[in-house]
Amino acid sequence: MEVRSHCPINFTLEHLGDKWSLLIIRDLMFKGKRHYNEFLEAGEKVSTSVLGDRLKKLEAYGIISRGRDTVKKSRIRYSLTKKGIDLLPILIEMIIWGGEKDLLTETPQEFIDQATQNKEVFIRQIRENLIKDHL
Amino acid sequence: MEVRSHCPINFTLEHLGDKWSLLIIRDLMFKGKRHYNEFLEAGEKVSTSVLGDRLKKLEAYGIISRGRDTVKKSRIRYSLTKKGIDLLPILIEMIIWGGEKDLLTETPQEFIDQATQNKEVFIRQIRENLIKDHL
Numbered sequence: 001m002e003v004r005s006h007c008p009i010n011f012t013l014e015h016l017g018d019k020w021s022l023l024i025i026r027d028l029m030f031k032g033k034r035h036y037n038e039f040l041e042a043g044e045k046v047s048t049s050v051l052g053d054r055l056k057k058l059e060a061y062g063i064i065s066r067g068r069d070t071v072k073k074s075r076i077r078y079s080l081t082k083k084g085i086d087l088l089p090i091l092i093e094m095i096i097w098g099g100e101k102d103l104l105t106e107t108p109q110e111f112i113d114q115a116t117q118n119k120e121v122f123i124r125q126i127r128e129n130l131i132k133d134h135l
Numbered sequence: 136m137e138v139r140s141h142c143p144i145n146f147t148l149e150h151l152g153d154k155w156s157l158l159i160i161r162d163l164m165f166k167g168k169r170h171y172n173e174f175l176e177a178g179e180k181v182s183t184s185v186l187g188d189r190l191k192k193l194e195a196y197g198i199i200s201r202g203r204d205t206v207k208k209s210r211i212r213y214s215l216t217k218k219g220i221d222l223l224p225i226l227i228e229m230i231i232w233g234g235e236k237d238l239l240t241e242t243p244q245e246f247i248d249q250a251t252q253n254k255e256v257f258i259r260q261i262r263e264n265l266i267k268d269h270l
Contacts, residue, residue: 005178006241008233009161009226013154015236019145026144043140086232091144093225098143101150101218106141 001061012090015061020046021054022094025080025087028064029130034077035069063087079134088127092119136196147225150196155181156189157229160215160222163199164265169212170204198222214269223262227254 003014016022023044027033033042039051046054055078058064063084069075096115099107114122138149151157158179162168168177174186181189190213193199198219204210231250234242249257 003237004180006237006239007161007178008230008237008240008242010154010158010179011233011237011240012229013157015233016154018153019148019151022148023145026142043142044145045139083236086235090225090228090232093228094147095143097221097225098146098150100221102138102141102143102146104141105143105146107143 015063016087017054017057020050021058022091024051024054024058025063025084026091028078028080028084028134029088029091029126034079035075036078058084080130082135085127085130085134088130089123092123092126150198151222152189152192155185156193157226159186159189159193160198160219161226163213163215163219163269164223164226164261169214170210171213193219215265217270220262220265220269223265224258227258227261 001014003011005011016025023042023046024039027039027042031038033039036051036055039055040046040048055064059066061083062081065079065081067077067079069077092115095107096112099105099112136149138146140146151160158177158181159174162174162177166173168174171186171190174190175181175183190199194201196218197216200214200216202212202214204212227250230242231247234240234247
């Protein structure tokens with residue numbers, strides 16, 4: 001992938017693409033979603049064409065991978081790669097910012113408290129679970 | 136602003152808008168840029184129409200503010216607000232991810248080392264400087 005600059009923030013942004021890519025990563029990371037139809041059902045109402053495009057891009061960038069479902073073999077199951085799991089701290093910081101600024105946030109206060117007061121341990125625990133489930 | 140969902144990640148993403156907004160925040164946070172022309176000169180070659188639009192949106196969302204330049208009064212100077220400075224940990228995590236994944240990264244290894252090994256102190260120092268310069 002050719003990037004516009006090798007500033008690390010730009011590099012990260014070009015790989016994340018836009019908010020739709022990050023919402024897929026959110027669903028994989030925090031909502032246990034692994035299948036196309038589950039991503040489609042998210043509250044933000046992504047269109048099928050955008051969803052298909054972002055899944056392809058995330059796979060091409062090595063952030064997610066495609067595999068067969070263990071139960072229903074004909075079904076595609078998406079996983080986060082190591083590179084995808086490494087995005088966890090960015091998403092945690094987004095949860096903290098959004099949770100603090102949005103008066104109508106759906107984030108439980110307990111999550112914010114844990115994420116802010118004991119950040120390192122909190123992130124390590126989520127990361128270990130993701131490694132177990134996805135890699 | 137009406138958001139598609141009150142998921143904190145979606146809320147944050149809708150406020151950040153797209154990568155162009157985040158590159159403006161990067162320039163304000165880490166490059167000491169405060170003026171329209173300086174944002175325009177960034178390596179990613181933003182167009183004037185996109186730049187004008189994103190500056191307006193970031194101001195409307197309360198992430199940046201407009202003021203008069205202290206030296207040349209006719210010139211507009213942009214500042215980060217408290218809400219904007221609070222985005223710092225998200226950008227630091229993006230620097231770490233991009234700096235680690237991009238073989239051609241322009242980020243000095245020293246920055247990555249400091250940001251990862253002594254994160255809390257590192258972020259606090261940058262935050263204090265931003266508060267002094269912007270608020």
